[in-house]
Amino acid sequence: MESDNLLRLLTIFESSEEAEAHINVLRKAGHIVRDIRAEDEEDMLTALDENPLDLVLAKLNIPGFSARHALDVINRSGRDIPLVAVIPIGSVESKTNEILQAGARDALFENQPERLKHVIKREITELKNRRAQRKCEKMLHETEKRARALIDSSRDAIAYVHDGMHIYANQAYLNMFGYDEPDDIQGLPIMDMVSAADHATLKEFLRGYSRGKVTDSSLDLYGQHVEGKRFKITMEFSSASMEGEACTQIIIRDQGLSKELEQKLSAMSQQDILTGLYNRNFLTEQLDMLIARALEGKTRGALLFITLDKYDELKESAGIATADMLLTEVAGMMRARLHELGVIARYAGPVFILLVDNVDTRKASNIANSLCKLIHEHICDLGDQSVTTTASIGISLINETSSQADECIKRAEKGCQHAQSEGGNRSHMYNPAIEEMAEHEQVSHWAQKIKHALQKNMFRLAFQPIVSLHGEPGAHYEVLVRMLDEDQQEIPPAEFIPAAEQMNMMHFVDRWVIMNTLMLLTKKQQAGEQTRFFIKLSAGTLTDEDFLGWFRERLQASKVNPDNLVFEISEDTALNYLKQAKQINTGLKELNCRTSLENFGIEQNTFQSLKHLSVNYIKVHMDLIINLPQSVEHQEKVKAIAEEAGSKNIQTIAAFVEDANSLAVLWQCSVNFIQGHFLQQPGAELNYDFEEAH
Numbered sequence: 199m200e201s202d203n204l205l206r207l208l209t210i211f212e213s214s215e216e217a218e219a220h221i222n223v224l225r226k227a228g229h230i231v232r233d234i235r236a237e238d239e240e241d242m243l244t245a246l247d248e249n250p251l252d253l254v255l256a257k258l259n260i261p262g263f264s265a266r267h268a269l270d271v272i273n274r275s276g277r278d279i280p281l282v283a284v285i286p287i288g289s290v291e292s293k294t295n296e297i298l299q300a301g302a303r304d305a306l307f308e309n310q311p312e313r314l315k316h317v318i319k320r321e322i323t324e325l326k327n328r329r330a331q332r333k334c335e336k337m338l339h340e341t342e343k344r345a346r347a348l349i350d351s352s353r354d355a356i357a358y359v360h361d362g363m364h365i366y367a368n369q370a371y372l373n374m375f376g377y378d379e380p381d382d383i384q385g386l387p388i389m390d391m392v393s394a395a396d397h398a399t400l401k402e403f404l405r406g407y408s409r410g411k412v413t414d415s416s417l418d419l420y421g422q423h424v425e426g427k428r429f430k431i432t433m434e435f436s437s438a439s440m441e442g443e444a445c446t447q448i449i450i451r452d453q454g455l456s457k458e459l460e461q462k463l464s465a466m467s468q469q470d471i472l473t474g475l476y477n478r479n480f481l482t483e484q485l486d487m488l489i490a491r492a493l494e495g496k497t498r499g500a501l502l503f504i505t506l507d508k509y510d511e512l513k514e515s516a517g518i519a520t521a522d523m524l525l526t527e528v529a530g531m532m533r534a535r536l537h538e539l540g541v542i543a544r545y546a547g548p549v550f551i552l553l554v555d556n557v558d559t560r561k562a563s564n565i566a567n568s569l570c571k572l573i574h575e576h577i578c579d580l581g582d583q584s585v586t587t588t589a590s591i592g593i594s595l596i597n598e599t600s601s602q603a604d605e606c607i608k609r610a611e612k613g614c615q616h617a618q619s620e621g622g623n624r625s626h627m628y629n630p631a632i633e634e635m636a637e638h639e640q641v642s643h644w645a646q647k648i649k650h651a652l653q654k655n656m657f658r659l660a661f662q663p664i665v666s667l668h669g670e671p672g673a674h675y676e677v678l679v680r681m682l683d684e685d686q687q688e689i690p691p692a693e694f695i696p697a698a699e700q701m702n703m704m705h706f707v708d709r710w711v712i713m714n715t716l717m718l719l720t721k722k723q724q725a726g727e728q729t730r731f732f733i734k735l736s737a738g739t740l741t742d743e744d745f746l747g748w749f750r751e752r753l754q755a756s757k758v759n760p761d762n763l764v765f766e767i768s769e770d771t772a773l774n775y776l777k778q779a780k781q782i783n784t785g786l787k788e789l790n791c792r793t794s795l796e797n798f799g800i801e802q803n804t805f806q807s808l809k810h811l812s813v814n815y816i817k818v819h820m821d822l823i824i825n826l827p828q829s830v831e832h833q834e835k836v837k838a839i840a841e842e843a844g845s846k847n848i849q850t851i852a853a854f855v856e857d858a859n860s861l862a863v864l865w866q867c868s869v870n871f872i873q874g875h876f877l878q879q880p881g882a883e884l885n886y887d888f889e890e891a892h
Contacts, residue, residue: 205229205322208245210236210256210268211284220255220284220314225741226702227315230774238263242271246279253321254281258289258297258305269301278328280321284308342441355450358440359388362404365440374431374450376424388448393420393428407435407446410488410497410555421450437487444490470544472522473529481543481551485596485603488555492596499540499596500562502552503610504569507588507622509548520580521548524587527578535572539565551607559595559627566591566625574623588623590614595627644697648681648707656682657710659718663878663886664732669849669870673888676732676766676853676873678880679711705738705745712749715763716756723758729884732764732794732815737771740778746785753789760790764815768797769807776810783811794851799839808846816843818869820854827859837867844868 205224209217214235221231234249236242242263245251254272256265265283272279280303285294287307294305304317349356355371357364364383375391377383392400396419406412412435421431431450438447468480476484491497506528513521525548532550536542540554554565573589592613594606613628620626651657657679664674681689698704715731722729739745753760765786772779772795783793794815795807799822808816818839822832840850852864855874864872878886 203228203230204232205318206232206234206250206252208234208236208242208251208254208279210242210254210260210263210265212257212260216257217255222741223311223314224318225737225774227319228700229318230770232773236263236268239267239271242268243275246271246275246277251277251279252325253318254279255318256281256283258283258285258293265297265302266300269297273301278325280325282306282314282317282321338439357383357388357448358438358445359448360440360443360445362388364388365443365445371450374423375421391422393422396420403435408496410491437490444494470529473526473544475529475533475550476541476543478543478545481541481545481553482603484541484553485606488553488596489600489603489606492600493598495598497556498558499553499555500557500565501594501596501606501610502554502562502566502569502625503545503592503594503607503614504550504552505590505614505618506548506573507590507618509587512585512587516580523580524578524585527580528573528576528587531572531576532569536569545607551610562593562595563625563627566593566627570623570625590617590622591625592617593625593627642701644694645701645703648694648698648701648703651681652706652710657707657714658682658688658882659711659714660880660882661884662873662880663888664851664871664873665877665886665888666871667865667869671888673727673729673884673886674732674871675729675884675886676880677711677715677734679707699736699738702738704736705742708734708736708739709748713752716752716758719758719762720756728762730762730764730792732766734766734768734796735782737775740767740771740775740782746782749786750789753791761792764792764794766794766796766817767811769795769799769819770797772807772811780810783813787812796853799835805842808848813848815849815851815871817851817853817873823852823854823860823864823874824856826863827857833863833867836864836869840868840870 207221207224209221211217211220217233217235221233224231234245234251236245254268256268258265265281269281272281281301283294283297283302283305285297285305285307287309289307297305303321306313306317349368352368353370355368355374357367357371359365364386367377367380367383372378372380372383375383388404389397389400399419400417403412403417407415415436416432416434418430418432420428422428434449434451436447436449438445468476470477485501488497488499492499506524509521509524512524525544529544529550532542532552536552540552542550542552545551552565552569554562557565570589570591573587576586578585578587592610592615594610594613596606600606609628609630613626616628617624617626660678660680661675662678664676666672666674679691681691681694683689695704695707698707712733715733719729719731765782767779767783786793792814793811794817795811795813796817797819798807798816799819816839818836822836822839826832826836836852843850849870850868851871851873852860852869853873855861855864855872855876857876861872861876
């Protein structure tokens with residue numbers, strides 16, 4: 199599993215320091231950089247053969263090999279790898295034009311770090327889009343091949359029509375109407391397939407269908423055989439594509455099933471069992487159709503993501519049966535009042551989705567606000583009690599910029615979450631540009647809170663035991679950090695750590711943790727207790743040039759046994775800052791501290807990091823531990839990691855252990871230590887009984 203922020207970069211500069219300066223700009227912008235240096239054409243060809251690359255960053259002119267040479271290599275290779283040229287300050291404009299004409303995606307001066315961030319972000323986004331497009335085209339081609347094979351073998355008569363003309367039909371369709379070859383029907387009007395008496399009916403239906411005004415996509419009429427005989431048929435229409443061209447699919451079902459049974463089966467496949475509304479699958483199909491029409495500029499619509507407020511509290515207090523009755527009651531009310539507005543479906547749990555066609559921003563907001571009022575005023579009779587509830591609604595607009603159903607739903611869900619955070623019983627329209635700006639403002643807000651917490655000592659340590667299976671005996675704890683608000687209530691790490699990392703403040707938090715752990719360890723030693731603490735180091739600390747000097751002074755002043763300190767670095771962070779990680783790791787070893795790699799085992803070259811970093815422990819990545827008993831593949835991977843680590847005299851730790859079954863598997867895999875909620879949740883006290891655990 200690779201991070202979305204991973205940037206596989208090839209750099210071509212006169213010196214490594216020059217390249218590192220640009221790489222540091224990208225790292226501070228949030229990229230996880232995997233850097234390969236090239237000094238000549240042979241280096242670059244080797245890099246292209248052996249590594250997946252995202253971008254080349256090259257100096258315009260350097261002796262022997264330059265950005266122009268690199269472009270020639272890329273062009274000969276046929277690879278889609280953007281190149282950005284870095285131009286010396288003072289270069290004439292003609293040099294910039296030459297490299298752009300040669301195929302460089304952009305060019306910038308050496309002293310433009312902010313522009314470098316924007317250019318790289320843009321190029322990587324466009325590269326991902328091109329790759330995704332090629333992947334989609336390949337999948338589309340393969341899907342169309344499979345679909346064509348299924349269509350040709352179907353007993354149902356199936357045809358594809360564009361602008362009222364046939365572009366393809368299967369053999370069952372040809373047989374039904376008396377044609378021999380597909381070419382006989384190519385370009386033939388669909389009107390020729392029905393009796394003259396039904397032409398007006400079909401024309402009216404097709405006109406409404408193209409405008410999205412038809413709720414029932416099937417039509418009963420008389421078919422017209424080439425020899426003149428008439429017969430009853432039911433045509434089912436749906437949007438489709440054939441060889442990349444938008445068209446309409448027509449299916450005339452095999453009459454082996456009765457029409458009544460077909461209708462019942464169709465209704466069942468579209469219906470949510472509990473509420474009787476449309477189900478999630480049908481909703482997704484309708485949303486895809488609406489997006490397709492919006493992309494063609496034929497309509498605009500909106501998706502309303504409706505969540506009942508405090509539903510979980512009701513389910514907890516009144517029970518599942520009562521909660522289900524509430525869902526059914528609200529669903530019935532919405533079906534009765536909203537069915538003319540659009541498609542109303544139950545999406546999941548207490549979540550409903552209303553899909554509305556042909557609305558603008560104002561109308562969508564009015565519908566959402568009216569619906570909030572409607573739900574709030576509705577009294578639900580649940581057995582012997584009457585209950586009222588409220589709803590929070592998120593709105594996502596569907597227009598020519600919409601591309602994927604999942605993205606539309608996610609945006610509406612974020613809008614719903616915002617409405618809930620404001621107290622519920624209201625709606626909120628999600629605007630991507632505004633919301634992203636708000637997220638940036640939120641990060642800045644957290645930065646101020648973190649500064650205040652550091653100044654006022656509003657953090658506290660939490661500890662989780664690490665227990666031996668086959669490893670060293672004794673007390674081992676991982677040290678975690680919790681931030682406190684003004685009421686001394688804990689703030690989860692997931693809320694403040696991302697902001698601290700984004701604002702380059704995490705190394706200050708690391709120092710607070712280390713200082714307080716040293717004080718605690720001093721007390722433990724004075725009491726004659728031997729305890730080993732595992733402390734995480736962030737990327738900010740790895741790149742902090744003053745860290746080792748600062749820590750050396752604090753360690754000497756505390757007089758603690760350094761062997762009781764284990765410093766953890768995440769494997770992906772270590773690989774991203776390999777030079778700094780090696781320096782920190784070596785420096786800590788020289789101070790007689792222990793070191794560890796965490797989140798280990800999912801990089802492509804699993805043990806590559808161990809060639810550069812000599813550590814005492816590795817902590818297996820949570821993705822390999824969660825659901826371990828059910829995954830033979832993960833069991834084999836964990837066992838291989840434990841065996842390889844053991845051969846290097848490195849001890850293994852499995853965190854996120856949640857059940858006894860995982861414990862048994864880890865024992866068989868020869869993992870040395872375990873950690874997780876199965877043993878004990880993180881807490882403020884060092885109270886785990888390690889003797890009893892053995």
